[in-house]
Amino acid sequence: MKNNSISKKDLRKNRGGIYSIFFILAVILSSVSCVFDDGAQIVSGPYKNLSIYHINDAHSHLTQAKDGATKKYYGGASRLKTLLNKTRSSESIVLAAGDLVQGTLFYNFFHGAADIETFNAVGLDAFCLGNHEFDGGVDSLFNYYSKSSFPVLAANINFKTNPSAAALVKPYTIIEKNGLKIAVIGIDTPQITSDNPKLLNDITISEPALILKQYAVELRSGVDLIIALTHIGYNEDLKLASEIEEVDIIIGGHSHTEVPVPAAVKNKGGICMVAQTGAYLKYLGNLNLKVCPKDLRLAGTPRYIYESGGLDYIGEDITPDPLVESIVSVYEKQIGENVKVKFASTANVLNGNMADNRKSETNLANLFADAIKNLTNADIALINGGNFRESITGPDITYENIYTAAPYDNPVVTIELSGAELIEDFKMTASRYDGDWGGFLQFSKGMKVIYENHAFISAALDGVAIDGARTYKVAMSEYIASGGDGHSIFASKKQDAGAIIKISDAVIGYIKSLPQPIDYRAEGRIVINDPVSNAFKTLLIPYMPPRR
Template sequence: MGMSRREFVQVLAAASAAGLSLGSNLTRAQSAANLYDLPKFGNVHFMHFTDCHAQLKPIYFREPSVNLGFGGQLGKAPHLVGDALLKHYGIKPGSREAHAFSYLDFDKAAAQYGKVGGFAHLATLVKQVRASRPGALLLDGGDTWQGSGTALWTKGQDMVDACLALGVDVMTAHWEMTLGEARVKEIVEKDFDGKVNFVAQNIKTTDFEDPVFDAYTMREMNGVKVAIIGQAFPYTPIANPRYLVENWSFGIEEENMQKTVDHARSNGAKAVVVLSHNGMDVDLKMASRVRGIDAILGGHTHDGVPVPVKVSNPGGVTLVTNAGSNSKFLGVLDLDVKDGKVSDFRYRLLPVFADLLPADAQMNALIDKIRAPYETKLAEKLAVAEGTLYRRGNFNGSFDQLIVDGLIKMKGAEIAFSPGFRWGTSLLPGQAITMEHLLDQTAITYPYTTLTPMSGEMIKTVLEDVADNLFNPDPYYQQGGDMVRVGGMQYSIDPTASAGNRISDMRLGDKPIEASKTYKVAGWAPVSEAARDAGGEPIWDVIATYLRDIKTVSAKAPSLPLIKGAANNPGIGS
């Protein structure tokens, strides 16, 4: 049974933290009423979350202070941070929304507004939205079964059970694939078994190019036929180990997307949405080239974008969104379909504030049950953070800095590389770093650490390759992730330069790195089978040992490259 808005506000008021003054209770209830008051609109309704990275409990999450765009992407969503972002969307500085969408005053705002996300709080919001929107579908954009210790240890079962309880209707994927083909198929066929449609128009078998999953699902909502097309992460076998999905091919598959849209339309779809894990820049390009998509509900790049971007194409206009990460947001898209087509829409990206949304009792009980066997292991205190620890951003985050520092020390290396992963929760100054926090940054199925002799020339090649993935002017060649995190050395980067010419002035201390000289480079998460077979110890064991030894992680700014050509760029914070 759904709650009325009045009942919802009463529940919120009652659920405010005990011990607060009546004024505080009322203020919170009023904040919740204002933030989550979503008048019903139209006759087709979608809820969308993405990139939760297996975070079942509320967390802190610092939005990026560096999200650079150049050329046609300069000054446009999602390449806006801090003050530029608030100004662009008319968000009041210092407000709850400012904390949700920007990194500004992160420590102070996090202490004031509390944690975000958590499936029990998300479940309350989902139920509330469903109550006012009959037939509303809940779409999961992927990166759901990876990102925590429990997801790793249960091979994603914790998240599968939580998503079934949440009422997910349709899903696509990326990091799910790192559990391997057999496990993905097992979940889709046995656990989902028709309850959740797992869709991906761009995954085919490598031998005969047969579709591996349904390209789309057709649903009828309030008398309107709607199609939801799946777009899995196109570069999965490049960004992650090929051997985990050796029988499947991926790719953008733009032509096939057009055919799929046309097929859905010819079968009676009056509204077509794409559930995408492309990343926002790729979605924006696809929207400009494929006809007949009403909206792209996007993920992968973890961008919290409060207003859809309207993209013109030969068939009309496509709305492009991106719904953040870590179960921190729920997007709600309402379409008004009249005379066989979408005539109007409303969209809200709702931040999930754990202090404003009471925990759903059933989901809370499930989460407690899931975590019970692992709580002691997860709760081990490894060290204390004197400063904020975070990851998200184009270059080194402070948690990445901790990891590369630990690799250099524990591996006896001169330089360390850590992948430009976007997932990973944040910690406030003075918080204990637990094993759970460390696993939030490192829990993957190929966690092997490496120590490799590399020439200066090879080091430059590695950095150039990753820079091209991130800053290629053509979004279709941007293969996901942020810049590789670097420890021990300094360098300059010009994102606007041509491929192979972006990296310069590489130094180790006060000495230039020489092309012909060999250096000891530590790393982790290698994608090759050879590195897997060599079997270096898991990254979490290496860094846990390092943290137990140092006991305190001092507050310091992460080492960033010198960025050229980015003066006055609204994608970099002051």
């Protein structure tokens, strides 16, 4: 029988050669980015850990919000900070994808100051502008974001009238973490100027795909990972991910889409992961990656490997961070308890649901439209469905309820329109309503408008058909009168601001004048005869396209 054992002498003799072989193998393995075993991706070699934490569309929800379905409280900046305290490390970054502001009394009272101080304390590595950052105009945007301690990004926005804002807002930033260079490119929605044409004097917005491609190509050779931090909506993010191979990750916002697990989108360069958290600080998003430094990556191997990701619920059981809590409390006390005072009551829930107000008549929209008509003595009052954010559940109605249900507190104005111009605008509305477009019009008492299969059928005031040759006095928000949300027919008309009363003040005064409790209901002011298309929307749309 042959003895295959190795003698100690032979072992000593060959030890040098064996060590040389192991050394060579070690060098080879250290340069291998990954290996594949029956399709499974196994990390080895120089890949480095990177965790991306992200939020979007906080909308000034600095304190907790109440979930209408579960009746439990969630969110709040101080609880977000606690989660980040537990997870943040030298291997992580924190990003915010637009619309930090607008949506609660913190913005109505402080116009961004409360939000910026709070998120400075939370700690962000980068932020891209959203559409609501422009609600107060470019000068206001600069006034509060100039105090931010984090980079403010928007590669596709050109500031024409405010050089200071132009200098403040950068197209991208490069973050160095754990030996990696990470480029973050900001992209905002072109919807800003179509929704608010007055901003055309101050900014121009380029198409996202064109600009993102330009910067991604420019940066690709000098960084290890490229992240597009966008505020254009989930649908558009998926499209960008499929088209722009130089981008590795898209962290998005604007459509308020809760993406439970980041979507993997294939393109020519490999895989692009797309993530979004919904809105109002309900979740903290996370992606955990292995990223290869560019100088160590072998040809044919991926720039990064996605390990895990998802959404962490920011529940009421999380202990608030004391520093952030103290900052928010100071602003909360300044708002004061006066806004929480009951001033009226309601017999019904006043429906401020976002989707409902963008596709059908609601009792809350009826109430607001009637209040505007009552204030102005107009023939007709209009209000856009995108004005509404939350329902008033009752039975008590507080000042805070009004501000929170409809936070876009524009002045009321009147304009004169011919019946033909009204009908033309109603036709445009008929072609666009889908449950997501914020320009869907709601009407004051006496109006009846009928749509069918996205076509305008008829409109009547007090039972009489709208006369194309007659001139009507029409009340609305200054935003809509300026052509906002696509109502371009209104933009050329001379506005009469009257006593310059804000919508909220008009509504509060009107409610106080009514018998209590108020009993507002949907009553057939808007009739939509297209049940088939509505059924398809319910069945086939798993996420929400961009919102105002």
